[in-house]
Amino acid sequence: MSDAQAPEKRRAPAKEVKNSKEGDERHDAIYRSVSDAIVEQRLKPGARLREDALADVFGISRTGIRKILQRLALEQLVTLTPRRGASVTRPTADEAKDVFDARQLIECGLMPDVARRMSEKEAAELREMARQERQALRSGQQSVAIRLSADFHVRLAQLSGNATLAEFVERLCSRSSLILAVYGHRGHLGCESHDHDDLIGYLETGNGERARAFMSRHLKAIEASLSMFEEEENVPDLQQIFGE
Amino acid sequence: MSDAQAPEKRRAPAKEVKNSKEGDERHDAIYRSVSDAIVEQRLKPGARLREDALADVFGISRTGIRKILQRLALEQLVTLTPRRGASVTRPTADEAKDVFDARQLIECGLMPDVARRMSEKEAAELREMARQERQALRSGQQSVAIRLSADFHVRLAQLSGNATLAEFVERLCSRSSLILAVYGHRGHLGCESHDHDDLIGYLETGNGERARAFMSRHLKAIEASLSMFEEEENVPDLQQIFGE
DNA sequence: GATGGAATTACTGTATACAATAAATGGCAG
DNA sequence: CTGCCATTTATTGTATACAGTAATTCCATC
Known part of the structure; x- marks a missing residue:
């Protein structure tokens, strides 16, 4: 699995130099790629992220990788x-408690505002998201x-x-995803799948207080569904995880 | 014409500090230095921060400066x-509203917890901070x-x-400081100077609800003390300014 | 003069080279 | 065989060189 997977951008001459959209979008794409991999636990907690390995995989230099790692560190998905x-x-466990307490405070506090501002269109968008989640x-x-669910x-x-x-x-949710991926039960998402639909119902009718409750x-149900146990660590195969 | 002001004035370019400090602490010191300069408005909103100039001033390369600027950008003190x-x-103005709404939600929500956990020692520490603030x-x-006050x-x-x-x-407070520096009235801090002492009193007696209120x-008083006039257009109307 | 555009300058974005440090290895003594 | 120290290797930290792009200047043309 040495180099078969890396696409032709490996050492593209001037011809394809422009291929990577704008360098800025490329960085963002890589950021999301790594972030998703962490949240979906293809990169497991504790896994080391070596700079030149990532640089190889994504075909940019360590400079760009370091920038991305620092951003991820600021969002506390990676530890530097x-x-x-x-x-x-x-x-x-302490972090998990902090994160869910914070979500209680903030997300609940926002519900009245959301209920006030929600329209048909947004309700439909949310229902579609809930549908995709159920399907997954x-x-x-x-x-x-x-x-x-975090989305x-x-x-x-x-x-x-x-x-x-x-x-x-957003930051709390990505951390929550990591927490759920680690401490959650298999087959039990934390969120009951119909919960989100019920919530949309309350919001649609403008019932902010009901939505808040x-x-x-x-959130309490999600937190209660966690079971704290330790994980083993292993060396990730970056080629496989990011290979296309 | 009014040039962007020179960043951070430093008299002695050659400093002994450089060798003795670990690079990490040095970076952090520079970060704080720039952050403080922004919050204290020695660097004014809109001022450009050229990488070379900052690198010269602080005696490190652009690499380190870029890292610091990115961190500041993530905290929204700097725009990249x-x-x-x-x-x-x-x-x-919109950002200011968001920030103060967020502070209402979060800081008020924390008061009961703070009241529950506060001890003699911490109360004394807070009183000392309030004293320094009054003195300044x-x-x-x-x-x-x-x-x-933000501290x-x-x-x-x-x-x-x-x-x-x-x-x-922390992030909300540093942004607030910037907002206050721009929209605040001279000689009116927003916080009445005795407010903080009163608050400590409520917390000391464990009266969380009182402290919350x-x-x-x-916070409402601080926000109300702002004079929110919209900023000039990017292209000032010279006709009006120099007219007649 | 004013205007448009080429040449120049100034600055940021990215890669790379090099230095510093931690980890791994191997050899030697006990 | 085991533990410790020297040496090598692997990996991060930092500076620098170079490329690309926006801003500026300068000149030719109308």
Whole structure:
């Protein structure tokens, strides 16, 4: 599996230099790629992320990789240890508690605003997201379902109109996904699959307080579904994980 | 014409500090130095931050400067425009509203926890911070006072025991400082200087609900003290300015 | 003069080379 | 065989060189 998978961008001459959209989008794509891989647990907590290995896989230099790793570290999906490199964050029980307490405070607090601002169109969009999530769960893709569930919560927060709080929720949700991926039960998402649909119902009718209470129970249910046990570590095969 | 001001004035270019400090701490010191300069408005909103210039001033290469700028950008103290470099963020009215709404939700929500966990020692520490803040205000150092006030709010949030929410508050406070520096009235800090002492009183007696309500009024007062006039267009109307 | 456009300059984006440090290896003594 | 120290290797940290792009200047043309 040495080089068969790396596409022709390996050493593309001037001809294809422009192929990578704008360098900026390329970086963003790589960022999302790694972020998704972590959240979907294809990169497991504790896994080391060597810079030149990633640089090889994505065909950019370590400079760009370092930038991406620093961004991931700021969102606490990866842990940066000085002189010893990056690894996928292994969330602790304390962190899990902090994250879910924060979600209680923020996401519940946003529900009245969301209920006030929600329109037909957005409700439909949310229902579609909930549908995809159910489907992923039915087809056994638990990790994907976890990520889709997080996307749902983030979209909801964005509908509040407060970009700052929405960004906080985004960070909390990606950390939650990591927590769920580690401490969650197999076959039990935490979110009951109909929960999100029920929530949309309350929001559609403008019942902010009802939605707030429901969100609170919903988050409590997710947190309660966690079981804290330790994971083993192993060396990830980056080629396989990111290979296309 | 009015050039962007020179960043961070330093008299002695050659410093002994460089060798003794670990590179990591050095970076952090530079980060704080720039962050403080922005929050205290020695670097004004809109000011360009050229990489070479900063590299010269601090005696490290552009690599390190870029890393620091990216971190500042993530905290939204600095705005990074692709291919056009970094500049001090110019907060908008919408952002100000988002930030203060977020503070209402989070800081008020934390008060009961803080009240529950606060001890003698921490109360004393907070009183000392409040004292320094008053002193800075009395001696006319408004910008310094703004930063010290932010420090107070951050320390308070840390006492809640939730590191995640405390970090959010930290970010909100530094952005608030920038907002205050831009939209605040001279000689009016927003925070009445005795407010913080009153708050400590409520917390000391474990009266979380009282503290929450007080914090809410406190933040509303700060926000109300802002004079939100929209900024000039990117192209100023010279006709109007120099007319007649 | 004013205007458009080429040449010049200034600055950012990216890769790479080199230095510093931690990990791994191997050899030697006990 | 085992533990410790020297040496080698692997990997990160930092500076620098180079390429690409926006801004500026300068000149020719109308």
